[in-house]
Amino acid sequence: MIRPSTFGVVSVPTIPAPTLGPFYTAPADSWIRLLVRNVGGNPIYLAFVTSAANTTNVTTDRYELPAGMSDAIILAPQQFICAVSPGGGRLTYAASVALPVTH
Secondary structure (H helix, E strand, O other), rough: OOOOOOEEEEEEEEEOOOOOOOOOOOOOOOOOEEEEEEEEOOOOOEEEOOOHOOOHHHOOOOEOOOOOOOEEEEEEOOOOEEEEEEOEEEEEEEEEEEEOOOO
């Protein structure tokens, strides 16, 4: 059975966030295609490691998504992604199985 797609809107915390957790975690049995769109006015930093996202230092472990832009990201089973922004922000996402397998 193919897992249904999910959609969400996330309020992105300002750097440094006192507590930062993932906004999405892939299920244990599926690779996930995550379409992310920055619907706020500030850039958003995405990372697979909370410490890489939640710093004002430039790091190679995070990805910058400019305001108004979108991108597709593939998550491995149980992999998570978190987001922060220099001025706070909002993002929307749509998650679906990246490699659907039917039996």
